Amino acid sequence: MNTRLDATMPFGNTHNKLKMNYTAEQEYPDLSQHNNHMAKVLTPEMYANLRDKETPSGFTVDDVIQTGVDNPGHPFIMTVGCVAGDEETYEVFKELLDPVIEDRHGGYKPSDKHKTDLNAENLQGGDDLDPNYVLSSRVRTGRSIRGFCLPPHCSRGERRAIENLSIEGLSSLDGDLKGKYYALKNMTEEEQQQLIDDHFLFDKPVSPLLLASGMARDWPDGRGIWHNDNKTFLVWVNEEDHLRVISMQKGGNMREVFNRFCTGLTKIEGLFKEKGHEFMWNEHLGYVLTCPSNLGTGLRAGVHVKLPNVSKNEKFGEILKKLRLQKRGTGGVDTAAVGGVFDISNADRLGFSEVELVQMVVDGVNLLIEMEKRLEGGQSIDDLMPEQK
Amino acid sequence: MLNKSYLKEVFQSSMLKDVMQPNIMFVQCHLLSGEVFILYCVTIISKNYSNIIETLNFKRATHYNGPYTVLQSVRQFQQPIQAQKAGLDGKQVGKETLPPPFTVSILSDGPRSQRSLSSLRSLSDCGNNMASSFSRILSSKRNVGILSLVGAGSLTVGLLLNREQHVSAGAPVRRVYPASAEYPDLRKHNNCMASHLTPAVYAKLCDKATPNGYTLDQAIQTGVDNPGHPFIKTVGMVAGDEESYEVFADIFDPVIVERHNGYDPRTMKHPTDLDASKIRSGQFDEKYVLSSRVRTGRSIRGLSLPPACTRAERREVERVVVNALGGLQGDLSGKYYSLTDMSEKDQQQLIDDHFLFDKPVSPLLTCAGMARDWPDARGIWHNNEKTFLVWINEEDHTRVISMEKGGNMKRVFERFCRGLQEVERLIQEKGWEFMWNENLGYILTCPSNLGTGLRAGVHINLPRLSKDARFAKILDNLRLQKRGTGGVDTAAVGSTFDISNLDRLGQSEVN
Numbered sequence: 001m002n003t004r005l006d007a008t009m010p011f012g013n014t015h016n017k018l019k020m021n022y023t024a025e026q027e028y029p030d031l032s033q034h035n036n037h038m039a040k041v042l043t044p045e046m047y048a049n050l051r052d053k054e055t056p057s058g059f060t061v062d063d064v065i066q067t068g069v070d071n072p073g074h075p076f077i078m079t080v081g082c083v084a085g086d087e088e089t090y091e092v093f094k095e096l097l098d099p100v101i102e103d104r105h106g107g108y109k110p111s112d113k114h115k116t117d118l119n120a121e122n123l124q125g126g127d128d129l130d131p132n133y134v135l136s137s138r139v140r141t142g143r144s145i146r147g148f149c150l151p152p153h154c155s156r157g158e159r160r161a162i163e164n165l166s167i168e169g170l171s172s173l174d175g176d177l178k179g180k181y182y183a184l185k186n187m188t189e190e191e192q193q194q195l196i197d198d199h200f201l202f203d204k205p206v207s208p209l210l211l212a213s214g215m216a217r218d219w220p221d222g223r224g225i226w227h228n229d230n231k232t233f234l235v236w237v238n239e240e241d242h243l244r245v246i247s248m249q250k251g252g253n254m255r256e257v258f259n260r261f262c263t264g265l266t267k268i269e270g271l272f273k274e275k276g277h278e279f280m281w282n283e284h285l286g287y288v289l290t291c292p293s294n295l296g297t298g299l300r301a302g303v304h305v306k307l308p309n310v311s312k313n314e315k316f317g318e319i320l321k322k323l324r325l326q327k328r329g330t331g332g333v334d335t336a337a338v339g340g341v342f343d344i345s346n347a348d349r350l351g352f353s354e355v356e357l358v359q360m361v362v363d364g365v366n367l368l369i370e371m372e373k374r375l376e377g378g379q380s381i382d383d384l385m386p387e388q389k
Numbered sequence: 390m391l392n393k394s395y396l397k398e399v400f401q402s403s404m405l406k407d408v409m410q411p412n413i414m415f416v417q418c419h420l421l422s423g424e425v426f427i428l429y430c431v432t433i434i435s436k437n438y439s440n441i442i443e444t445l446n447f448k449r450a451t452h453y454n455g456p457y458t459v460l461q462s463v464r465q466f467q468q469p470i471q472a473q474k475a476g477l478d479g480k481q482v483g484k485e486t487l488p489p490p491f492t493v494s495i496l497s498d499g500p501r502s503q504r505s506l507s508s509l510r511s512l513s514d515c516g517n518n519m520a521s522s523f524s525r526i527l528s529s530k531r532n533v534g535i536l537s538l539v540g541a542g543s544l545t546v547g548l549l550l551n552r553e554q555h556v557s558a559g560a561p562v563r564r565v566y567p568a569s570a571e572y573p574d575l576r577k578h579n580n581c582m583a584s585h586l587t588p589a590v591y592a593k594l595c596d597k598a599t600p601n602g603y604t605l606d607q608a609i610q611t612g613v614d615n616p617g618h619p620f621i622k623t624v625g626m627v628a629g630d631e632e633s634y635e636v637f638a639d640i641f642d643p644v645i646v647e648r649h650n651g652y653d654p655r656t657m658k659h660p661t662d663l664d665a666s667k668i669r670s671g672q673f674d675e676k677y678v679l680s681s682r683v684r685t686g687r688s689i690r691g692l693s694l695p696p697a698c699t700r701a702e703r704r705e706v707e708r709v710v711v712n713a714l715g716g717l718q719g720d721l722s723g724k725y726y727s728l729t730d731m732s733e734k735d736q737q738q739l740i741d742d743h744f745l746f747d748k749p750v751s752p753l754l755t756c757a758g759m760a761r762d763w764p765d766a767r768g769i770w771h772n773n774e775k776t777f778l779v780w781i782n783e784e785d786h787t788r789v790i791s792m793e794k795g796g797n798m799k800r801v802f803e804r805f806c807r808g809l810q811e812v813e814r815l816i817q818e819k820g821w822e823f824m825w826n827e828n829l830g831y832i833l834t835c836p837s838n839l840g841t842g843l844r845a846g847v848h849i850n851l852p853r854l855s856k857d858a859r860f861a862k863i864l865d866n867l868r869l870q871k872r873g874t875g876g877v878d879t880a881a882v883g884s885t886f887d888i889s890n891l892d893r894l895g896q897s898e899v900n
Contacts, residue, residue: 022699022701023701026700029762066762069761069762155606160570161570185577212761217610217614218573218610218614219614
């Protein structure tokens with residue numbers, strides 16, 4: 001069906017054949033200062049085994065690991081250190097990626113199967129998170145279009161093709177999902193300002209983690225933002241993945257947000273299928289995305305919630321861990337919380353279904369709010385301590 | 390018709406009569422149709438070259454659609470090879486382990502055939518007569534005769550490559566999308582690459598690759614990612630290897646013409662002159678001149694340049710250069726500090742001396758891929774007197790800097806020339822040489838540094854002159870440029886300026 005798969009992509013930051021003039025030892029990267037998943041796993045033997053392989057589109061192990069080699073990491077934060085250039089990367093370089101995935105996703109084994117559940121009906125409750133505490137609710141995920149290379153590896157022609165397909169598909173959405181596409185390179189000043197004010201605009205990545213993998217090449221060519229007229233459903237095209245799909249609104253009605261999310265995603269998938277394209281998905285890895293950390297559901301469901309008292313409690317970290325949640329500042333990853341307002345979201349991506357993850361967020365946030373109320377009243381929260389989920 | 394008797398005829402040319410002991414013979418034949426055939430045999434060639442013919446095998450290589458040049462590459466491999474020894478009667482007498490050979494492959498005569506001949510003259514004899522034989526042969530006029538013998542095609546001859554599958558001369562890139570779908574959007578761009586990369590040029594070059602596999606898209610990536618500044622026109626492309634300038638000449642040549650004020654590499658020759666004794670009055674008044682400095686870059690022929698090199702190649706550059714620098718004596722003797730295992734103390738000292746270079750942050754450099762694997766195989770070498778400094782694997786294979794406080798530019802230049810020539814001699818002893826050719830001079834990563842790659846300058850106090858309205862014009866007429874004392878893109882502090890030459894290509898170093 002897809003003849004694209006046997007063509008070699010023109011861009012690569014390594015010379016696949018040239019390297020083979022040198023031994024594996026001579027080419028093996030110096031990972032002595034490194035602290036990331038890739039460096040933990042890539043032994044010289046593994047490198048020697050993998051270095052003469054390439055995916056049908058020409059992605060090699062050196063391409064996979066370049067970002068991990070260039071970014072030694074942080075003693076406290078364990079980054080992944082590898083990316084996929086196409087769907088086949090996860091197959092051809094299994095030897096490297098399976099242990100990385102296992103380590104990153106809490107022991108997920110190569111034989112495990114991942115459940116996908118996008119039926120919003122299966123969510124219990126979630127429509128009444130206390131709006132006195134929950135400022136906004138949001139669910140995001142990513143999708144990749146099968147048969148195309150991923151952002152680290154795609155050529156300009158390919159990226160533009162992805163953009164065109166996305167525009168076509170999205171323009172068929174109707175009802176409360178009806179919306180408009182704004183290409184980054186043709187945006188007017190006015191549109192740009194509006195998108196910034198709505199907190200929709202994404203910028204050229206500056207993180208060296210992303211830049212070193214090659215996903216920012218040719219910026220802003222082929223990139224853009226689509227959102228519906230109600231500004232509650234948003235799609236980023238060709239940023240870190242082919243598509244990033246976001247559903248959000250003010251307040252605590254996570255159920256509605258998730259509902260719209262599932263409806264929108266299912267509709268988009270249907271529209272792509274009508275044109276003969278499907279999303280990259282398989283039984284073992286779920287939805288396939290660029291970064292191994294986003295495999296499975298690729299889902300991050302979260303709220304901005306006021307927790308000034310709970311967050312000061314010495315057991316805050318432990319509570320979150322038991323609830324399988326993570327905290328971030330309201331500026332996103334790597335930012336600090338402002339005014340006791342935290343971004344609380346699910347920690348997992350793979351091994352749990354979408355419904356399960358959102359359920360964890362809903363239940364967990366409800367518990368945190370209860371704890372917050374208790375602490376406001378000067379009471380103890382000991383009896384509320386959760387079990388490990 | 391490519392067959393054994395045809396080749397026998399070719400081999401009976403004078404070229405191979407002098408060949409004594411290459412280890413494995415490989416012949417690369419380029420036909421005018423663009424097909425490339427690789428032939429190899431595993432026999433030591435003795436004077437009886439009929440041996441070669443008997444054991445020749447034909448093997449088809451991949452296509453190479455590029456224009457022809459004379460010198461394709463000089464490459465030295467580190468592994469010894471097993472060769473079969475054949476006696477004069479052609480019978481195999483046993484196997485032998487031979488020292489690492491090097492390859493010289495020469496392609497047919499195309500429009501630029503003269504360019505690379507001079508490079509072979511400097512090939513030294515590293516225990517293998519082949520080098521000197523070739524240099525004798527090719528520096529004479531006979532090679533033209535040899536090439537014409539081939540008739541329907543043209544002949545390349547090379548020495549051993551120990552793994553046959555790597556002799557492919559640049560696998561072409563198969564595209565799914567037509568060139569028009571891949572052509573970059575350069576409407577908002579202001580750099581030399583964008584000015585000259587028309588859709589037609591892109592379409593012509595986009596399927597080509599250098600023998601190392603470097604493609605046009607890679608060369609222009611930095612220019613696509615960095616649209617440039619309305620006032621400052623950057624170059625917008627880099628070379629991944631020496632062959633890039635050849636294979637992608639259709640874009641590099643106009644860029645060079647623009648950047649180097651009309652110097653046309655297709656027709657003009659660049660003079661190289663490193664004879665410091667020719668400098669007249671190179672001593673400046675130290676009341677005004679605070680320091681003097683000369684810098685250039687050099688690349689090691691046969692290894693890819695920083696945008697494209699693999700980790701092993703980069704480490705090889707480091708090894709070759711550090712070895713050579715270790716042989717410097719007298720006022721030039723010094724020490725190497727590798728970036729990966731530098732001590733805190735050494736690092737602080739190098740910072741205080743203003744010698745340390747950092748990982749590049751400029752997107753112009755990082756988008757070209759030259760900061761990959763940092764800090765692997767990068768380092769700084771300097772002499773004990775701290776007047777001669779070499780950066781390894783930063784923006785180029787090597788950056789060579791000679792400097793001292795005060796105004797004795799003649800001495801700085803003298804040390805510069807002497808140091809460069811010593812280093813060149815030392816690498817030649819081991820069978821390496823610098824990338825250089827007649828039209829482009831010394832080959833470096835960025836086209837703006839071709840030719841001499843030289844920036845000679847002083848830090849000078851010019852409080853009154855700099856305020857004169859005619860200052861810029863004076864500098865222009867003298868073919869000088871000013872910068873702040875922090876380097877390019879800095880402002881002058883007080884009234885101290887960095888004044889240096891404007892040109893790089895078309896004038897010799899002495900000029």
